[in-house]
Amino acid sequence: MSVLGLFTRRPKRTAEAARERLQILLAHERAGLSGADFLPQLQRELIEVIRKYVSVEDDRVQVRLEREQHLSVLEVNIELPAPGDAPRV
Amino acid sequence: MAKVIVITSGKGGVGKTTSAAALSAGLALRGHKTVVIDFDVGLRNLDLIMGCERRVVYDFINVINGDAKLHQALIKDKRLENLFVLPTSQTRDKEALTQDGVERVIGDLRQEFDFIICDSPAGIERGAFLAMYYADEAIVVSNPEVSSVRDADRMIGLLASKSRLAEQGTEMPQTLLLTRYDVERVEKGEMLKVEDVQDILAVPLLGIIPECPSVLQASNIGTPVILDEKSNAGRAYAEAVGRMLGDELPVTVPRGAKRGLIDRLLGRSA
Numbered sequence: 488m489s490v491l492g493l494f495t496r497r498p499k500r501t502a503e504a505a506r507e508r509l510q511i512l513l514a515h516e517r518a519g520l521s522g523a524d525f526l527p528q529l530q531r532e533l534i535e536v537i538r539k540y541v542s543v544e545d546d547r548v549q550v551r552l553e554r555e556q557h558l559s560v561l562e563v564n565i566e567l568p569a570p571g572d573a574p575r576v
Numbered sequence: 577m578a579k580v581i582v583i584t585s586g587k588g589g590v591g592k593t594t595s596a597a598a599l600s601a602g603l604a605l606r607g608h609k610t611v612v613i614d615f616d617v618g619l620r621n622l623d624l625i626m627g628c629e630r631r632v633v634y635d636f637i638n639v640i641n642g643d644a645k646l647h648q649a650l651i652k653d654k655r656l657e658n659l660f661v662l663p664t665s666q667t668r669d670k671e672a673l674t675q676d677g678v679e680r681v682i683g684d685l686r687q688e689f690d691f692i693i694c695d696s697p698a699g700i701e702r703g704a705f706l707a708m709y710y711a712d713e714a715i716v717v718s719n720p721e722v723s724s725v726r727d728a729d730r731m732i733g734l735l736a737s738k739s740r741l742a743e744q745g746t747e748m749p750q751t752l753l754l755t756r757y758d759v760e761r762v763e764k765g766e767m768l769k770v771e772d773v774q775d776i777l778a779v780p781l782l783g784i785i786p787e788c789p790s791v792l793q794a795s796n797i798g799t800p801v802i803l804d805e806k807s808n809a810g811r812a813y814a815e816a817v818g819r820m821l822g823d824e825l826p827v828t829v830p831r832g833a834k835r836g837l838i839d840r841l842l843g844r845s846a
Binding site for chain 1: 624629630631632633634638643644645647648666792793795796797798
């Protein structure tokens with residue numbers, strides 16, 4: 488780097504970001520937690536359980552996943568019918 | 577009306593996914609609702625280049641198999657309002673991609689999106705075939721390098737004979753995107769000139785993307801390179817997007833990576 492380089496913006500050190508992203512991703516993939524295989528099954532079973540108590544539509548279920556280094560967050564969002572719409576049990 | 581565009585090349589590693597990500601983001605930046613689909617079943621990578629790899633829950637194959645609804649598998653980009661990614665499966669093999677399934681999903685996407693960008697896998701097998709089969713237009717990506725140009729030529733032939741449009745007797749519009757172009761090496765006579773490649777392939781030029789350090793930087797952080805507006809590659813992709821949308825922009829040869837005296841004194845890279 489030139490002397491003036493000290494005063495100008497340094498190029499971004501993006502390799503560090505690349506390494507971290509890969510570590511997180513590959514840790515999940517090697518553990519077989521790549522999502523696609525167990526999530527549809529999980530979703531089906533969750534809906535079955537919930538249906539025992541309230542009626543829910545298949546497409547009123549949203550599943551989101553956020554993978555981080557030390558934990559993953561699985562967010563299951565189930566929209567319940569308005570009280571008036573629900574069949575009387 | 578929705579337009580389905582395949583980004584294809586035959587050869588691997590020429591910049592299909594980089595280009596698919598950049599062009600999709602560029603179309604979204606220009607206000608068009610755009611989805612980019614990864615057709616490389618078993619070797620998912622578009623999610624990494626788009627920076628949404630941690631948010632993949634369902635994929636293209638889940639939707640084809642009916643395990644998930646389309647809107648559950650679409651990942652909304654965090655930066656751009658109009659941009660969505662449909663990732664592929666990392667665990668299945670390419671046989672999971674069925675022609676009926678692809679037709680159905682593309683048909684559904686046509687109802688909602690302005691542009692559907694299909695990121696083709698390398699090769700000419702099922703994934704690559706299905707990525708191009710339902711396309712309205714094709715962008716063929718090539719490097720100025722002999723094997724890449726040869727494979728691009730083969731792909732251009734397949735697009736003209738094996739796509740649905742071809743089967744219906746309609747010619748599929750094709751354009752060429754020349755990537756990793758290094759003006760200095762071209763000037764030294766070490767690399768094929770754009771004119772050479774165009775003469776050989778005889779397809780209109782969509783753009784020339786210069787060899788540029790920003791492409792690796794963008795991939796490191798999972799950002800389409802077009803969002804690096806100051807980079808040479810980012811600017812070249814933005815111009816290519818303009819041409820896709822009908823802007824009258826002559827294709828210019830990008831300036832070389834040669835650094836001027838001032839740049840060298842300031843320690844700046846091109």
